Amino acid sequence: MSATPSTAFEIAAAVRAGSVRAIDVLEAHLGRIAARETDIHAFNLVTADEARAAATRIDDLVAAGRDPGPLAGVPIALKDNMCTRGVPTTCSSRILEGWKPPYDATVVSRLAAMGAVSVGKTNLDEFAMGSSTENSAFGVTLNPRDTSRVAGGSSGGSAAAVAAAFAPVSLGSDTGGSIRQPAALCGVVGVKPTYGTVSRYGLVAFASSLDQIGPFSADVRDSALILESISGHDPLDSTSIPQGPLDLVSVLDHDVKGMRIGRITDMPEGADPDVLGRLEAAFDALRAAGATIVDVELPSLKYGLTAYYLIAPAEASSNLARYDGVRYGRRVDAVDTNSMYMATRAAGFGDEVKRRIMLGTYALSAGYYDAYYGKALKVRRLISDDFARAYATADVLLTPTSPIPAFKVGEKADDPLSMYLCDIYTIPTNLAGHPAMSVPFGESRDGLPIGVQVMASTLGEQPMFKVASALERHMNSSGGRS
Amino acid sequence: MSPAEIVVAPNDGSYLIDGYELVCGLEVHVELATATKLFSASANRFGDEPNTHIDPVTLGLPGALPVLNRHAVELAMRIGLALNCTVQPSTFHRKNYFYPDMPKAYQISQYDQPINVDGWLELPGGKRIGVERAHLEEDTGKSTHVGGTGGRIHGSDHSLIDFNRAGVPLVEIVGRPDIASPDEAKQYVTELRQILVAVGASDAKMEEGSMRCDANVSVRKPGAPLGTRCEIKNVNSVRSLGRAIEYEARRQIALIEAGESIRQETRHWDETDGRTHTLRTKEDADDYRYFLEPDLVPLDPGTEWIEAVRAALPMLPRERRLRLSRATGAPADGEAVMVVVERGQDDYVLAVAESGADVARALVHVKEAYAEQGARPSVPAADLARMIVMETSGKLTSTQAKTVLAELVANGGGDAEVIAAAKGFEAMDVSALEAIVDDAIAAQPDAWAKYCAGEEKAMGALVGAIMKASKGKADGKAVTALLQSKRG
Numbered sequence: 001m002s003a004t005p006s007t008a009f010e011i012a013a014a015v016r017a018g019s020v021r022a023i024d025v026l027e028a029h030l031g032r033i034a035a036r037e038t039d040i041h042a043f044n045l046v047t048a049d050e051a052r053a054a055a056t057r058i059d060d061l062v063a064a065g066r067d068p069g070p071l072a073g074v075p076i077a078l079k080d081n082m083c084t085r086g087v088p089t090t091c092s093s094r095i096l097e098g099w100k101p102p103y104d105a106t107v108v109s110r111l112a113a114m115g116a117v118s119v120g121k122t123n124l125d126e127f128a129m130g131s132s133t134e135n136s137a138f139g140v141t142l143n144p145r146d147t148s149r150v151a152g153g154s155s156g157g158s159a160a161a162v163a164a165a166f167a168p169v170s171l172g173s174d175t176g177g178s179i180r181q182p183a184a185l186c187g188v189v190g191v192k193p194t195y196g197t198v199s200r201y202g203l204v205a206f207a208s209s210l211d212q213i214g215p216f217s218a219d220v221r222d223s224a225l226i227l228e229s230i231s232g233h234d235p236l237d238s239t240s241i242p243q244g245p246l247d248l249v250s251v252l253d254h255d256v257k258g259m260r261i262g263r264i265t266d267m268p269e270g271a272d273p274d275v276l277g278r279l280e281a282a283f284d285a286l287r288a289a290g291a292t293i294v295d296v297e298l299p300s301l302k303y304g305l306t307a308y309y310l311i312a313p314a315e316a317s318s319n320l321a322r323y324d325g326v327r328y329g330r331r332v333d334a335v336d337t338n339s340m341y342m343a344t345r346a347a348g349f350g351d352e353v354k355r356r357i358m359l360g361t362y363a364l365s366a367g368y369y370d371a372y373y374g375k376a377l378k379v380r381r382l383i384s385d386d387f388a389r390a391y392a393t394a395d396v397l398l399t400p401t402s403p404i405p406a407f408k409v410g411e412k413a414d415d416p417l418s419m420y421l422c423d424i425y426t427i428p429t430n431l432a433g434h435p436a437m438s439v440p441f442g443e444s445r446d447g448l449p450i451g452v453q454v455m456a457s458t459l460g461e462q463p464m465f466k467v468a469s470a471l472e473r474h475m476n477s478s479g480g481r482s
Numbered sequence: 483m484s485p486a487e488i489v490v491a492p493n494d495g496s497y498l499i500d501g502y503e504l505v506c507g508l509e510v511h512v513e514l515a516t517a518t519k520l521f522s523a524s525a526n527r528f529g530d531e532p533n534t535h536i537d538p539v540t541l542g543l544p545g546a547l548p549v550l551n552r553h554a555v556e557l558a559m560r561i562g563l564a565l566n567c568t569v570q571p572s573t574f575h576r577k578n579y580f581y582p583d584m585p586k587a588y589q590i591s592q593y594d595q596p597i598n599v600d601g602w603l604e605l606p607g608g609k610r611i612g613v614e615r616a617h618l619e620e621d622t623g624k625s626t627h628v629g630g631t632g633g634r635i636h637g638s639d640h641s642l643i644d645f646n647r648a649g650v651p652l653v654e655i656v657g658r659p660d661i662a663s664p665d666e667a668k669q670y671v672t673e674l675r676q677i678l679v680a681v682g683a684s685d686a687k688m689e690e691g692s693m694r695c696d697a698n699v700s701v702r703k704p705g706a707p708l709g710t711r712c713e714i715k716n717v718n719s720v721r722s723l724g725r726a727i728e729y730e731a732r733r734q735i736a737l738i739e740a741g742e743s744i745r746q747e748t749r750h751w752d753e754t755d756g757r758t759h760t761l762r763t764k765e766d767a768d769d770y771r772y773f774l775e776p777d778l779v780p781l782d783p784g785t786e787w788i789e790a791v792r793a794a795l796p797m798l799p800r801e802r803r804l805r806l807s808r809a810t811g812a813p814a815d816g817e818a819v820m821v822v823v824e825r826g827q828d829d830y831v832l833a834v835a836e837s838g839a840d841v842a843r844a845l846v847h848v849k850e851a852y853a854e855q856g857a858r859p860s861v862p863a864a865d866l867a868r869m870i871v872m873e874t875s876g877k878l879t880s881t882q883a884k885t886v887l888a889e890l891v892a893n894g895g896g897d898a899e900v901i902a903a904a905k906g907f908e909a910m911d912v913s914a915l916e917a918i919v920d921d922a923i924a925a926q927p928d929a930w931a932k933y934c935a936g937e938e939k940a941m942g943a944l945v946g947a948i949m950k951a952s953k954g955k956a957d958g959k960a961v962t963a964l965l966q967s968k969r970g
Contacts (some may be wrong), residue, residue, distance in 0.1 A: 083545045096544065103538050105545060204544040209776035237547050238778050315776060318578050321587030322542050337582075364578070364771035373773065 004028070008074040008168045008222040012115070015073035018062050022055040022073025026117055029075045033119070033166045041141050042151075042160040044080045044090055046120035051075070054117045069115030071229055076111060077161040077170035080121035081128055082213070083202035084108055091204050092136035093126045095348030096329045105202020106237070107171060107213055107230045114229050119167050122157030126350045127320065128178055128206040130154050131422035134413050135352045142409065145187055145449055149406040152182030152422075155216070159186040162216045169226050170216045175206050176308050177401075177426025179214045180438040184401035184451025187440045189223045189468070190216045192426075194459050195433035196241040198227070199234030205319040207312035208239075210430040220439065220472045224248035224465055241459075251462045252469040257290030259463065262394025265295045268302050268424050271403040274444040279400050282441050282452045285474040286398075286467065296390035296397065300382040304428040307383070309420060310363045310376035311431070316353075317360030323348060355416065384432045391457040396467050398454060399425045401438035405448035425453055435461050439468045441475060488708060491612065491660035495704060500739075502701040504731050505708060506667055507659035510674060511652050512684040513621065513692040514557045520620045520651035521548030521590065528690060532644035540649045542585035547777050550574075554651035555597070558618045559783060559791045560681040561653050562598025564798055565613045571782035572597040572617070574775040579768040582635075583623035583643050591619035591654075593772050597781065603657070603677070604800055605669045606815035612658030623648035653683070659698060659711075664724035671695055671720050676799040676824055688719050695723055699730040701738070709734065710744040714758055716751045726751040730758050802828050809835065810845045818849045826857030837867030840874050851887050860894035869898035879957035882907045908955060915956055919964050922947040934969050941965060 005011045005020060014020035030048055037043060061068040078084065081091045083101035085108075090096045108118070125135035133141040133156030141156040143149040144164035151160040155172025159182035162170050172179040174192035183190025191214040198213045205211060215226035225248075232245040263283060271279075283293050325331035325344030332343040349357070363372035390397060402422055412419045429436040435458075438451035452471060456464035493503050516526050522539035538546035562569050575593035596617030602610040624647045629639030655674065661667045675693060678686040686693040700711035714730055717723045729751075734744050749758035797805070806828045807814035822828050822845060831848050835841035847866065852859055869890060873883040882902065889901045922944050923930045932940035941962070948961050 083543075089544070091544075099544075101538075101543065101545065103543075103546075200545075201547050202545040205777075207776075236549060238549050239776070314773060318576050318588055318771070318773070321578060321580060322544075322585060324580075324587070326582065327541065327585065328543070341580075361771065364773055366769045366771075369771075 006165070006168060007219060008071065008076075008217065009225055011074050011168060012070060012072050012225075015058065015062065015115075016067060020073075022058040022062075022068075022117065023052065025073050026051055026055040026075055026119070029119060029165070029167055032164065036144070036164055037166070039142065039147055040144055040151075040160050040164050040166075041139055042122055042157045042164060042166055043077070043120045044092060044123050044138055044157070045088060047087060047118060048120075050087070051117050051119050054112070058115055058117065069113065071111060071225075072115035074116045074169065075119045075167040076116045076226075077119055077122045077158055077167040078108065079124055079155050079158045079170070079172045081124060081173060081204040081206075082108055082121075082171065083204065084118070084121065087121065089121065089204065090138070091127045092124045092133075092138055093348065093350070093353070094137045094330055095323045095325070095344070096204075098330065099328045101202070103202065106199035106234045108202065110230055111171075116229075122155070122161050122170060122172075124157055124178075125154035126353050127204070127316070128154040128173055128175055128211075129316070129352050129356055131177070131181055131419050132407070132409075132412065133157060133182070134409065135350055137350055140409055143186055143406045146406065146447075148408055149448070150185065150409055152185035152402070152406065154178040154182075155190075156182045158216050159183050159188055159190065162186070162188045162218060165218075168218065169222050171213055171226075171230070172216055173203055173206075173211055173213050174426075174430065175210045175212075175312060176430050177423035179216065180426050180436060180451070180453060181402045181422055183216055183438040184440075184453075185406040185449065187449030187451075188216050188218055189220055189437065189439055189472075190214065190451075191223045191227055191437040192429065192435060193227055193231065193246075193461060194241070194435045195430075196239050197231045197246065197435070197459075197461070199230075199237040199240050201234055201236040205315075207315040208319065209315060210308075210312055212430075214437075220465065220469045221249060221252055223437070224252060227461070246461050248461060248465050251466050254466050255290060256286055256467055256470045259286075259291045259396070259467065260294050260394045261286050261291045261467065262294055262296040262390055262397040264298055264301070264390075264397060264399060266297050266299060266301070267399060268305075270421065270424070271400050272405065272444070274405070275400045275403060275450055278442045278450040279398065279452055282398055282471055286470060289470050289474070291467075291470075294394050296394055298383070298386040298390055298428075300379060300386045301428050303379045304383055304431055305420060305424050307376040307379035308423070308427045308431060309359065310372050311380065313356040313360030314363045314373050314376075315360065317357045317364065320349075320353065320357055352416070380431045383428050387428070387432045387434065387457065391460075395463045396454050396456045396460065398452060398467075401425060401451035401453040405444045405446070405450055429455050434458055435464055437464060437468055439471045441471055488659060490708070491610070491658070491662075493662045493704065497663035497665075498704075499701070499728075499731055500735055501703065502731070502735050502738075503704050504662055504664075504727070505659050505700045505702060505711075506661040506727055507698045508657045508661065508667060508670060509696045509698070510655045510657070510671065511694040512561070512655070512678055512686055514554050514651040514653060515682065515684050516551055516553045516557065516651055518551060519649035520551050520554050520618070521649055524649065526650050527646070528692065530646060532642070532646060535646045536648075540585070540645055542587075548590060548775075550778060550781065551651060554618060555781065555783060556791060557651075557681075557683040558597050558616065558653050559788060560795060561655070561678065561683050562601065562616050563788075563792050563795055564677050564681045565598070565601040565603055565616060565655070567598035567601030567613060567616060569598055569783065569788045571595070571780060573780050574618075574778045575772045576775050578771040581622065582641060583625045583645075583648065585623070585645065585648060589620060589622065590775055590778070592617035597783075603670060603673060605666060605673060606800070606803065606820060607669075609660075609666070611660045611666070611670050614656045614658050616653050616655040619652050619654060621647050621650040621652050659700075659708075664727045667697065667727050668720050668724045671723060672824075673799065680796055680799055680826075682796075697723065697727050697730070699727055699734070700744070701731050701734045709738075710746050712744065712746065712758070713748045714751050715748060715761060718753065722751060722753055725756060726758060729756060733758065799823055806831065806845070810842045812842065812845055818845050822849050825852065825855070827852055827855065827859060829857075830859050830863060833863035834867045834870065837864045839867035839870035843870045843874060847883075847887055851884070851891055855891070861890045862895045865890055865895045865898065872898055872902065876911075876957070876960075878902060878907060879955070879960075881958065882955075912960075915952065915960060916964060918948050918951045918956065919961065919968070921951065923968070933965070
């Protein structure tokens with residue numbers, strides 16, 4: 001172990017052992033935030049005072065000979081769509097400005113109970129709708145690897161916070177790729193677990209049947225650690241799978257010998273050659289490690305994006321109908337109640353959110369339901385069937401995470417369709433409810449991070465993490481060159 | 483559903499207004515008697531300080547998620563099974579519409595896969611009214627519109643919202659349009675109410691809003707296709723239901739007779755002017771954009787649970803009426819049996835009979851004297867039985883029996899013999915009575931002669947004298963019988 005621990009794993013071990021104080025770990029991170037946050041804008045809110053108080057409590061427990069928990073003193077950043085009691089939760093939307101939830105999300109209370117220290121709420125595309133964090137009402141988050149470029153989205157703030165070492169780990173939410181895509185663009189690990197593995201209680205809903213919380217970290221082990229910590233049944237979320245926490249850290253050192261790695265032969269086209277090159281390198285690395293590469297077909301995959309852009313907005317149009325300015329958040333006064341509702345929503349929501357509310361309302365409307373939403377549900381079923389066939393012959397599937405590396409700020413801001421294409425490889429797993437993660441696997445010719453996506457079947461987190469860990473070992477042993 | 487697909491029960495033609503048949507179906511919402519709300523742990527309680535039974539789920543706060551109340555599911559199944567429905571695996575949908583007292587801007591309800599389908603309710607006279615479905619859903623909050631007229635939101639100065647009711651579990655019982663008269667509608671609701679109370683699903687009080695009834699009403703000439711229907715809301719009592727349906731039928735008939743057409747619309751019953759008024763027309767109807775509620779999983783109670791609920795169902799009112807009818811000889815849809823079963827006092831009547839009393843007398847006494855008593859009367863069954871035995875053996879006249887019973891009820895029981903003795907109600911044997919009767923005839927020969935000549939009125943003077951002479955202890959019926967037999 002190094003003298004100054006940097007990963008969550010090392011920090012927790014050192015703090016529990018009493019060899020490092022939580023407050024010192026925290027101050028080191030707050031120092032980096034103070035130095036670079038103005039350039040990055042990873043956070044909507046840094047809760048330094050609350051964090052210091054929490055870190056001091058951890059240190060007091062250690063001093064008193066008590067165990068503060070498996071995440072003792074680990075600084076963590078939370079996407080600003082997770083409810084934090086008494087701490088503003090905005091979803092990067094004007095419409096929730098000033099709202100302080102009266103309750104903690106289940107993930108927030110679980111992390112606190114395990115000794116983690118929240119450092120703040122991270123920026124996102126408004127209500128998690130976007131792939132660049134440019135749709136935030138509070139300004140874009142920039143990529144710590146190249147601040148002329150976006151950090152991805154919608155969990156851009158959480159990805160950037162880890163990439164800039166503002167926190168060793170963070171939480172994001174993933175509805176169509178919102179953890180994996182920014183992880184790939186920022187060069188960090190990001191995991192979308194099996195739907196139902198992590199409680200959604202207290203996660204402000206975008207598209208409830210697709211949303212899932214997951215971790216970001218610099219290495220695979222920290223993501224395994226955090227996912228173990230936040231997974232497990234929650235009686236407050238009816239879609240939560242009735243099972244205990246996942247067991248992941250223990251499988252990381254297993255080799256991949258004999259594992260079957262699926263290559264999708266009819267994968268949607270359009271990825272950058274550098275990205276495809278890194279995917280090939282990943283197949284090579286795994287083959288070299290003893291895995292078998294098998295070809296699989298997923299003919300319905302190409303319809304995933306279309307289906308997603310009917311299902312997700314449909315659910316969003318319902319989930320966001322409650323924001324009327326009456327009970328919480330921002331209100332724009334007007335001559336009468338109906339005008340007040342309209343003025344509030346007109347001023348409170350950004351363009352992308354309005355676009356999706358309209359799309360979703362239309363897709364669910366009488367006379368259009370069967371043609372749009374109903375058909376999208378059928379596609380969703382077909383994609384799940386395709387995956388089921390693929391996973392009969394492969395343990396995991398490998399694809400690019402994002403078709404392109406980080407793009408310039410503003411490059412796609414006025415072209416929603418090209419922005420939507422950023423999620424072409426990530427969306428299908430959300431539709432199927434499967435787990436998938438992005439692992440950094442080298443760089444483009446321009447030196448931008450490239451991620452490889454490892455996908456697995458329902459509750460296939462163990463094989464997924466094994467393969468991700470093998471890819472990471474390969475990168476570490478090759479010095480990041482091949 | 484298009485009118486062509488709607489099947490209506492055969493109409494026996496006994497109820498016609500100006501040659502028109504009434505076609506009516508009722509939608510009844512009942513609040514379930516659970517301790518907590520349908521999707522959260524807040525208390526389900528009526529009448530408390532506003533906004534005291536709330537939580538993130540009830541208020542629809544961002545991030546809050548519903549968790550289905552198991553007891554509500556059980557009560558919904560009891561209702562379904564009591565209404566002869568099939569209980570089936572079901573799902574929840576979101577019914578999207580905006581209203582200030584509905585904080586999520588959607589209501590979680592059951593749509594194309596309700597928990598209970600295809601049942602019926604049998605009216606006391608035997609006619610079956612179909613039950614299309616009985617599904618679970620959550621209630622909204624309660625708005626109070628201050629200022630303006632009529633308590634409506636339009637034109638009010640401001641509105642107050644109480645979220646205590648938001649999220650309270652409801653079962654909506656959708657009846658088929660098999661009701662052919664206002665009286666059948668009243669019978670349906672009365673019978674339904676008794677069933678709901680009997681199975682412990684709801685207190686079903688229309689006045690408190692724990693049972694709410696909407697009526698779909700249309701009219702047609704016998705044999706003609708179904709007419710356009712109107713839905714009547716804001717009916718707050720069984721009596722109003724009958725009035726509202728009759729008013730609405732007559733309104734529609736008047737329009738048709740005047741050559742006008744009926745607009746499909748929702749109408750508001752106004753208790754004060756006894757009319758229905760347009761609330762909204764079909765064109766204003768919301769597009770609810772139903773879709774499967776992604777925050778809940780499908781509900782499949784499983785055969786074992788369903789059968790356990792079925793096995794634990796109590797005897798239902800209809801069966802109880804038949805049982806009481808068989809025991810007493812009184813008709814099952816007669817007033818005494820109906821009233822006593824509605825009060826839940828039939829078990830008590832049978833217990834009185836088991837204690838050795840005549841069951842028909844027990845039925846009459848309980849019906850007459852127990853209006854203020856609940857399902858568990860305060861007078862021990864054995865005490866009432868002893869009084870009835872005294873009465874049937876001639877130790878008490880029926881008038882005396884009523885007096886003793888009033889005393890028993892007032893005291894919550896007691897020894898009828900002691901009460902009778904204290905009141906000086908002595909046994910009057912037949913020979914003593916006969917002597918008094920003979921004395922009276924001898925004392926009033928004129929009256930006796932008239933009576934013998936067939937002038938029934940003349941009996942009054944004789945009876946009066948006899949009662950006076952017996953100090954009220956003579957049984958009126960026995961006196962009449964004696965006089966008649968002596969007349970020959």
